[in-house]
Amino acid sequence: MNAEKIPDIIIGRLPIYLRALQRMSERGMKTTSSQELGDYVGISAAQIRKDISQFGEFGKQGTGYSIPFLIDKLREILKVNQMWDVVVVGIGDMGHALARYGGFAERGFRVAMIFDVDPAKIGQKVGPFTIEDAANIVDRVRNAQVKLAMVTVPAAAAQLVADKLVQAGVKAILNYAPTVLNVPAGVHVQHIDPSSHLQRMTYYLN
Amino acid sequence: MNAEKIPDIIIGRLPIYLRALQRMSERGMKTTSSQELGDYVGISAAQIRKDISQFGEFGKQGTGYSIPFLIDKLREILKVNQMWDVVVVGIGDMGHALARYGGFAERGFRVAMIFDVDPAKIGQKVGPFTIEDAANIVDRVRNAQVKLAMVTVPAAAAQLVADKLVQAGVKAILNYAPTVLNVPAGVHVQHIDPSSHLQRMTYYLN
Numbered sequence: 001m002n003a004e005k006i007p008d009i010i011i012g013r014l015p016i017y018l019r020a021l022q023r024m025s026e027r028g029m030k031t032t033s034s035q036e037l038g039d040y041v042g043i044s045a046a047q048i049r050k051d052i053s054q055f056g057e058f059g060k061q062g063t064g065y066s067i068p069f070l071i072d073k074l075r076e077i078l079k080v081n082q083m084w085d086v087v088v089v090g091i092g093d094m095g096h097a098l099a100r101y102g103g104f105a106e107r108g109f110r111v112a113m114i115f116d117v118d119p120a121k122i123g124q125k126v127g128p129f130t131i132e133d134a135a136n137i138v139d140r141v142r143n144a145q146v147k148l149a150m151v152t153v154p155a156a157a158a159q160l161v162a163d164k165l166v167q168a169g170v171k172a173i174l175n176y177a178p179t180v181l182n183v184p185a186g187v188h189v190q191h192i193d194p195s196s197h198l199q200r201m202t203y204y205l206n
Numbered sequence: 207m208n209a210e211k212i213p214d215i216i217i218g219r220l221p222i223y224l225r226a227l228q229r230m231s232e233r234g235m236k237t238t239s240s241q242e243l244g245d246y247v248g249i250s251a252a253q254i255r256k257d258i259s260q261f262g263e264f265g266k267q268g269t270g271y272s273i274p275f276l277i278d279k280l281r282e283i284l285k286v287n288q289m290w291d292v293v294v295v296g297i298g299d300m301g302h303a304l305a306r307y308g309g310f311a312e313r314g315f316r317v318a319m320i321f322d323v324d325p326a327k328i329g330q331k332v333g334p335f336t337i338e339d340a341a342n343i344v345d346r347v348r349n350a351q352v353k354l355a356m357v358t359v360p361a362a363a364a365q366l367v368a369d370k371l372v373q374a375g376v377k378a379i380l381n382y383a384p385t386v387l388n389v390p391a392g393v394h395v396q397h398i399d400p401s402s403h404l405q406r407m408t409y410y411l412n
Contacts, residue, residue, distance in 0.1 A: 009215070011409050015402035023386055040386060042395075079408045086404065093306060097299030098400065103384045107401035108408070147411060148404060172407035174400060178309045180229055180246060188410055189248075190403040194304065194380060195313035196221035197396040198292065198354060201378035202285045202314070203217050204394055205353060 010051050011078075016041050017048065018074040022106065025067050033064035080108025085146045087170075089161050090153035091116040091131050094176055098150055100127040112146055117157070134161070141168035148172045155179040162189075216257050217284075222247050223254065224280040228312065231273050239270035286314025291352045293376075295367050296359035297322040297337050300382055304356055306333045318352055323363075340367070347374035354378045361385040368395075 020040045024032055034045040034052075041048075052058055052065075058073055059065040075081040086109050088098050099114050114126060115134040122133045132140065141149075149165045151158055151173055158177035165173060172188045175181055181189050226246045230238055240251040240258075247254075258264055258271075264279055265271040281287040292315050294304050305320050320332060321340040328339045338346065347355075355371045357364055357379055364383035371379060378394040381387055387395050 008406075012406050014409070015399075015405035016397075018405070019384075019397075019399065019402060020386065077409065078405045079411060080405055084404070084408060093299060093303030097303055100299060101400070103399075104401060107405065109401060109404055148407070150400065171411050172404070174403050174407075178225075180226065188407040190407055191222075191225075192398065192400060192403055193221075193225065193309075194307070194356065194398060195310060195315060196225060197380050197398055198290070198315055198378070199221035199224070199284045199286055199313065200214075200218050201354070201380075201394040201396060202290060203220070203283065205285060205377050 006054050010054060013043065013047075013051055014074055014078055016043070017052070018071065018078065018080075019107075021067050021071050021074070025071060030067055031064050032067055032070075034059070037065070075108070078108075082108065083110050084108055084148050085110055085112035085144065086148040086150060087112055087137075087141055087146050087165075088114045088150045088152065089116075089134060089137065089165070090151060090157075090176075091121055091126060092152060094152040095150075096126055098152065099129055109148070112144060113140060115140075117153075134164075137161070137164045138168045141165065141170060146170065148174075150174045150176065151181075152176040212260050216260060219249065219253075219257055220280055220284055222249070223258070224277065224284065224286075225313075227273050227277050227280070231277060236273055237270050238273055238276075240265070243271070281314070284314075288314065289316050290314055290354050291316055291318035291350065292354040292356060293318055293343075293347055293352050293371075294320045294356045294358065295322075295340060295343065295371070296357060296363075296382075297324075297327055297332060298358060300358040301356075302332055304358065305335055315354070318350060319346060321346075323359075340370075343367070343370045344374045347371065347376060352376065354380075356380045356382065357387075358382040 034048040038045040038048050055077055058070055088095050091114055099111055113132055114129045115132050115137055117134040121131045124131050149170045151161050153161050155177045158179050162181045166183055166187055175189055175191050183189055240254040244251040244254050261283055264276055294301050297320055305317055320335045321338050321343055323340040327337045330337050355376045357367050359367050361383045364385050368387045372389055372393055381395055381397050389395055
């Protein structure tokens with residue numbers, strides 16, 4: 001297996017498989033087939049077999065996949081067999097939602113710090129966190145060696161925040177702001193955007 | 207062009223192109239190339255040309271794409287050259303964020319109604335909306351002929367909400383709940399999940 005050679009589009013499907021397998025496991029299932037997993041996630045069985053086989057021989061002809069084994073392998077491949085600290089920048093509605101979101105831990109993530117620029121918000125509590133002054137992002141994030149961030153600031157502020165995060169050593173940014181971020185090579189950005197998801201569905205409507 | 211034959215994976219990229227083109231247009235740009243658009247969205251120029259050519263000859267050799275023209279075409283293809291009403295079910299942090307999100311209109315969407323089951327929330331205002339009783343979803347959504355919904359309820363409640371929405375005639379659900387929804391053929395579901403986006407990036411980190 002050569003990690004560099006696997007298309008990003010395949011990497012993007014692995015979290016979807018992992019999530020489905022974790023749901024199956026919660027329901028007490030022990031094994032599954034590419035057909036069953038495919039029905040679950042809406043991807044063809046052939047595609048699933050092809051994607052997974054990029055990383056090794058994880059299934060057996062006839063008996064399918066062991067769910068706990070495949071979960072372990074996917075967590076290892078995606079490097080979420082460890083906990084990753086994440087910071088949240090911008091504590092509006094979305095930042096609140098992320099700071100209090102209960103679904104991160106089982107997926108390998110832990111919110112570590114939350115920041116805002118608004119003096120009225122700094123020092124306020126959100127769940128277990130105290131909102132910190134965004135002016136201190138670079139020092140705080142660098143010292144804590146946090147590599148992941150979620151950015152939920154207004155579009156006009158997002159690039160400046162991204163620049164600070166990159167300066168602090170952040171390598172992956174989940175961007176909720178409706179704007180494109182320019183980051184140096186080696187820093188990854190994913191854009192999360194409800195409108196794009198909705199548009200992918202309106203295509204099919206009459 | 208035969209809409210049924212175009213792979214969903216291509217449809218999924220069109221909103222990303224459209225979003226980038228709208229940002230370019232805001233910056234005053236009038237034309238772009240597949241190379242420039244590709245750099246903007248992190249997708250190869252060849253892939254972009256191939257994706258767009260599925261729908262017709264929208265670019266010119268040498269001069270590239272007219273941004274306003276390509277925006278119009280993509281909006282037409284994705285059917286967002288009209289406004290779509292959307293309902294939000296579940297008015298926790300995320301529901302609040304969606305109800306007040308300012309970025310829908312330019313993408314073709316308009317929140318029409320918001321619902322919750324909590325008697326303490328029903329009747330409260332969120333931005334311009336009054337939280338309605340989720341018990342009335344079927345009648346209210348059916349009468350208003352809304353076809354799109356965003357579901358931000360706890361996982362345990364999500365399937366019941368989806369069933370009601372389907373009964374009311376909803377054809378596309380954006381699911382924020384960390385669970386898989388079973389819906390009949392002809393109803394589309396997209397799952398929106400920050401952990402999956404983060405996992406797609408941790409793969410690349412050391």
